[in-house]
Amino acid sequence: MADSQRNEPRRRRTRYRRLRYAYGPYDGGPDPLAPPFDIRQAMDEIGRDVMEGSSPQQALRELLRRGMRNQDRQTRGLDDLTRQVWQRRRDLQRDNRLDGTLEEVRELLARALEAEREALGNEDSDDARFREMQLEALPNDTGGAVRELDSYDWRSSDAREAYQEIRDLLGREMLDQRFQGMKEAMQNATPEDVERVREMLDDLNNLLSQHAQGRDTTEQFREFMAKHGEFFPENPQDTEELIDLLAARAAAAQRMLNSMSAEQRAELAQLAQQAFGDPRLAQSLSQLDAQLQGLRPGEDWQGGGRFRGENPMGMGEATRAMEELGQLDALAEQLAQSYPGARLEDVDLDALGELLGEESRVDAKTLAELERELQRQGLFERAADGSLQLSPKALRRLGESALRDVVDRIGARRGERDTRRSGAAGEATGATRAWAFGDTEAWSVPRTLLNAELRRAGGDPRRLDVSDVEVVETEQRTRAAVALLVDTSWSMVAEGRWVPMKRTALALHQLISTRFRGDDLALITFGRHAQTVELGELVGLEGAYAQGTNLHHALLLAQRHLRRHPDAMPVVLVVTDGEPTAHLEPDGEAYFDYPPSPYTVRATVAEVDRLTGMNAMFTFFVLGDDPRLAAFMDDVARRCGGRVVTPTLDGLGAEVVADYLRTRR
Structure with a gap:
């Protein structure tokens, strides 16, 4: 007993040692806890489109149409999903044809006639010859022949069985058009089964008639479902839901008929009277279709489609194909998002998954969640005129991205690295x-x-x-008043310098607003005229064809900004790709001339001199390889003690930010 007690702790320790777990990074594929989309990446793509001239609404639509990649998975956009919808539609029409029931009836009729002629050929009687003449005189069309044989007394049991199979086939196909699963349920229908179906149709027509007259059919519907619920596996909850269900199928059946030739429609109309050998079934279905069309006139009762494939479909299968075409058309409209107030939440995800597969449903759901999340996070806001604009939060996101790219480029150029530590003041x-x-x-x-x-x-x-x-x-650092002057003349757009200029402004604005909060930045654009703009205005600014590079007007606005901050270090950064070809006259009008007029040059240099007298620190960022512009900027830089930088387009942001940091140091 004592030994057992001594060994007990050891056994417990052994048991505890086995319960060890090792934790490490998940390596089973994409992170299952990761969000299905990257908001930062989405904003970068939207921001790029906005800076290229799209409106925020257009940029968002373009992102959703294009899709985006997240981790190791590409989320397909609306364009790809729409293309898949149309491909599915084309395949459905290319591979199938609608006359499967007619073809099967023809085969059964040929089998019945062959068996009957063989049986008659073995008889040596006038009655047999008379019957052979009857068979020879049958109409050429299948519907007429089947109708004529309705009262024929078959000699061959095989022929009689084939003819009865025609009647059963027609009945099953006609019911399968309107009621799910009826073709299989009526596979071996007895006369009692047919009578139950006919009774159900009579009760159904009576229910719809009462409803069409505006009467309360709640109790009648309950009784109908208690009696005939087996015919409706979808389990509709009220009369309206039942009508919706039946009308969609009836409209698809009508579209199927519309897609057939006039001869085929006429044959089916004659054959319908032979369904189960009871013309009352066709009459009840015809009455049902008429009532449904009156109750749901908004359904597509007139459409159709051209089927040109080799695979024959029965009436029920063809009706479902037409129903599928209608669903595909609805999905295409939902994915196009071209109607007023369209949202991705309108897309029927269940129908999309059923028709195109689970992957398509996941892609559409991801896009809808992305759209909803962008709205929820307040990245867009409505302007006074009702248009959609990027919110300050979105601009900060774009600024963070632009600054991050700039810092990476500076680090790669100088061997520096980004740091997560906040710089102290x-x-x-x-x-x-x-x-x-x-x-x-x-x-x-x-x-x-x-x-x-x-x-x-x-x-x-x-x-x-x-x-x-x-x-x-x-201890307080020296404040800086910074004026960033950016050229917005048409050459900036034409030469692909538009977006790099905007990303440069974003990066500098983000740096100053987060790391140098005491500094004051003014963004000044200059084309034919100059103006001070907010960051959102600059990001959304569209390129417009206008002659003139009015650096003179921009320097006047920069001077006004610097005078408002007399205790701050004045910094002027100029980004341009052309000589000054315009200046502001005393009456406020812009004077333009090319080559640059001496008056324009004198007016521009005079403003540079005034800013130099305010101890402003100049840096000129010259884009392109215009030798006249390079010579002019070199002369101006020597005159004001400034610097001239000739960056590449990709390096523009890094050069401007690095120069600002150098100036601050």
Whole structure:
């Protein structure tokens, strides 16, 4: 017993040792917990389209049409899904034809006639010869022949069986057009089964007639379903739902008939009277179709389609094919998103998955979630005129992306690396102060925790509150007033410099608004005229053909901005690809001339001199390889003590940001 007790702890320890787990990164494919889309990537693509001149609404539509890649999976866009819809539609019409029932009836009729002629040939009687003459005199069309044989007394049991099979086939196909699963259910129908179907149709027509007259059919519908519910596996909940179900199929059946030739329609009309050997079935179905068309005139009762394949379809199968074509057409309209107020939530995901596969359903669902998430996160807002615009939050996202690309390019060029540490506003003074919104200084952890403990000692149960936070004070840095002057003349658009210019402005704006909050940036565009714009205006600015590069007007606006900040270090950054060819006259009109007029050159240089007198630091970013522009900028830079930089388009943002940082240092 003692040995057993001594061994017990050892056994327990052994058991515990077995319960060890190893944790590591998931390596079974794409991260199952990752979001189905990347909002940052989506905003980058939308932002690029907006900067190229699309409206935010157009850019969003284009992203959804194009789709996007996330991790290792490509989410197909609306264009690809629509293409798949039309391909499915083409395949359906290319591979099939609608006369399968007629073809099967012809084969059964030929089999019946052959068996009957063989039986008559073995008889040596006048009656047999008379019957042979009857068979020879049958109409050439299948419908007429089947009708004529309705009262014929068959000598051959095989022929009689084949003819009865024609009647049963017609009945099953006609019911299969309107009621799901009826073809299989009536495979070996007895006269009692046929009578039950006819009774159901009579009750159904009576129910719809009462409903069409505006009477309350709630109780009648309940009784109908209790009696005939087996014919409706979809389990409709009320009369309206039942009508919707039946009308969609009846309309598809009518479209199938519309797609057939006049001769084929006439044959089917005659054959319908022979369904189950009881013309009342065709009459009841005809009455049902008429009532449904009156109750649901909005269904497509007039359409059709051209089927040219080799695979024959029966009436029920062909009706389902027409129903599928209708669903595909509806999906194509939903995916096109061309109607007012269209949203991806309108797309019938269940129908999409059923017709095109689960992968297509997942793609459409992902796109709908992306659209909804972009709206939910407030990345778009409505302007006063009702148009959709990028929100400040979206512009910050685009700025972060542009700045990240610029920092990567600067690091690759200089061997530097991006850092996640917040840059302090200066050297720490040793003092602390309460945190205020917008502060980026480091927290003083001791003071923050002390404040929290003192507050809790006073009875406040919260562990930490924003009022507890204190930050380390730093000595004040020199402020800068920055004017970024960007050329928006037509040559910037024509030479592919439009988007790099906008991304440069985004990156610089993001850097100043997050790392140098004390600096003040003015964005000034200049073409025939110049104007100070907000970041959102610049991002959404469309290129327009207008002659003139009015650097003179832009320098006037830069001077106004710098004078509003007399205590700040003045910085002027100019991005241009052409000589100044316009200047502002005293009356406010722009004077244009090319080659540049001496008046324009003198007016522009005079403004450079005035800004130089304000100790402004100039940097000119010259795009392109125009020797006249290079010579002019070199002369101006020597005159004002500035710098001339000739970046590539890809390196423009990195050069502007790096120059700003160099100036700040």
